[in-house]
Amino acid sequence: MALACSLAHLPLTKHLKVAIIDSNPALGKRNCINKEDPPDPRVSTVTPATISFFKDIGAWQYIQQHRHAYFDKMQVWDYTGLGYTRYNARDVNKEVLGCVVENKVLHSSLLSCIEFTSDIHLGAYKLDWCNAADSDVDDTFINTDFRKTIYPSKVTSMALLPSSSSMGVDSTLSTTALFTKGRLAKLELSDGKSLYAKLVVGADGGKSRVRELAGFKTTGWSYSQNAVICTVEHTEENRCAWQRFLPAGPIALLPIGDRFSNIVWTMNPKESSDCKTMNEDEFVKTVNHALDYGYGSHPKSSSSGGRDMFSWLRGDVAISADECFEVPPKVIKLASDRMVFPLSLKHANDYVSKRVVLIGDAAHTVHPLAGQGVNLGFEDSHALSRVIAEGVAVGSDIGEVSLLRKYEAERKPANIAMMALLEVFQRAYSVDFGPLNILRAAAFNGAHYISPLKKSIISYASGEKKMPLPLPFFS
Structure with a gap:
């Protein structure tokens, strides 16, 4: 949906026709967000770069509601x-350093943006999907009501024939003839409909059906870890993002508004099963133990000027009260169901082939310890929309590999770099070993006391600087 909004926003691509195929029932629901309900446990931490992207495409105004x-x-x-x-x-x-938003709010806001933009452009926007007089081809998506372009269905098969050797293509040819000449991909949907497209974008998650049908190979593995997520309540509003690295994995406490926070806790499968089944009082006690006094003592702030093994990093400069270590707010209540998700790393060896391109989790899934996964996907959307606009500007076929490779060349190195660094951090913090503990502590203190390094980390993690290497100190 973010890609669709971006295409609708750009002058060169707002005339394109887009169909969204998604069986998620939430896409058909309107006014499904009740402000009186506690926050949903599924949230995303969006960076300033993502916020800027959402403002550019007109979606952020809906999130603010x-x-x-x-x-x-x-x-x-x-x-x-x-x-x-x-x-x-x-x-x-x-x-700000970022913003925590419920996933259902992101979905609803992007959908509202799509519908509003569609009305403004009188339904002309919808990525180059072609229909013809074929009896099995649905033509309702050319209606000015954009909602009719959303197919509550699934892709069951995809076909693409080799390109014809002829240099030119007669624009009056039927859709079937264009498909036969390799100028269109054909999709069969689970509801029996068929669609033809110049470009198929696989934005369908880590278990991407488009990726599978197109034959993209992947590299990756499953972690022996699960993520437990839920919403919790405090006595006062939380305005800080907290993350503590524990022996089995990090626990993050993210503000979500009012007196609520979101928990994302990585642990081994046995521990996650125990956390999901224990009673609420015991779970709240376990969370506070993990965020406060459990596993070890609090770090010393050194605000009094005392000496420690890392005092050489800060020299004679005393740190301010804002930089002193603080204990996170105490959790008093569980405010949602507890959900458990297995964690894995997966990366497509290629992002593009003829008439098919992958974005988001369909191209890459990462460990959640830095909260970067969804932001990488939005960066993919932004980059792909620009590349499509470049193709339209020069009259290129937007499904040609030579054009799509520009997107891959921009996004693949950045995604691989982030994945590599996250993997290093995940492995480094999964080992409890004295010398390694000291090295990790030195890294923390260096990031805290060395001002240029701290500024670079924040700029890279917020997405406002392109990183030579990513620095995932950002939840």
């Missing part, structure tokens, strides 16, 4: 008590 929570501070620390770091938006002259 619903619950969301900006945060301008975050604290990351190690269970050993040897190191911590605190980040403040002021360090890079920014107002």
Whole structure:
């Protein structure tokens, strides 16, 4: 949906025809967000770069109508008590470090943006889907009502024939003739309909059916870890993003508005099963134990000027009260169901082939310890829309590999770099070993006391600087 909104926003692509194939029942629901309900446990932490993208395509105004929570501070620390770091938006002259938004709010806002843009352009926008007089081809998506372009269905098969050797293609040819000449891909849907497209975008998640049908190979593995997510409540509003690295995996406490926060806790499958089944009081006690006094002591702030093994990093400079270690707000109540998701890493060896391109989790899934997965996907959407616009500007076929490779050349190195660094962090924090603990603590203290390094980390993690190597200190 973000790609569709971006295409509708760009002057060169707003005339294109787009059909969205998605069987998610939420796409057919209107006014499904009740502000009186507690926050949904499924949330995303969006970076300033993603916020800027959403503003550009006109979607952020709809998010602002619903619950969301900006945060301008975050604290990351190690269970050993040897190191911590605190980040403040002021360090890079920014107002916020990010915003936590419920996934259903993201969905609803993008859908509202699509519908509004469609009305403005009188239904002319919808990515180059072609229909013809074939009796089995649905033509309702050319209606000015954009909602009719959303197919509540699934793709069952995809066919693409080799291109004809003829240089030119008669624009008066039927859809079937264009498909026969290799100028269109053909999709069969689970409801019996057929669609023809110049370009098929696989944005259908980590278990992408489009990726499978197109024959893309992947590299990856499953972690022996699950993520437990839920919504919790405090006595006062939380305005900071917190993340503590524990022996089995990190636990993050993310503000979601009012007195609510979201928990994302990585642990082994046995622990996740126990956390899901234990009673509420015991679970709340376990969460507070993990965020506060469990596993080890609190890191020392050194605000009094005392000496420690890392005092050489800060020299004679005393840190301010805003930079001192703080204990996260205490959780008093569980405010949602607990959900458990297995974690894995997967990367498509190629992002593009003729008339098919992958974006988001269909191209790459990453460990959630840095909260970057959804932001990488939105960056993919932004980059692909620009490449399609470049193709339209010069009259290229938007399904040709030579054009789509520009998108892959931009996004693949950035995604691989982020995945590699996240993997290094995941492995480094899964080992409890004395010398390694000290090295990790040195990294935390360096990120905390060395101002240029801290500024670079914040800029890279917020998506506002392209990273030579990613620095995932950002939940």
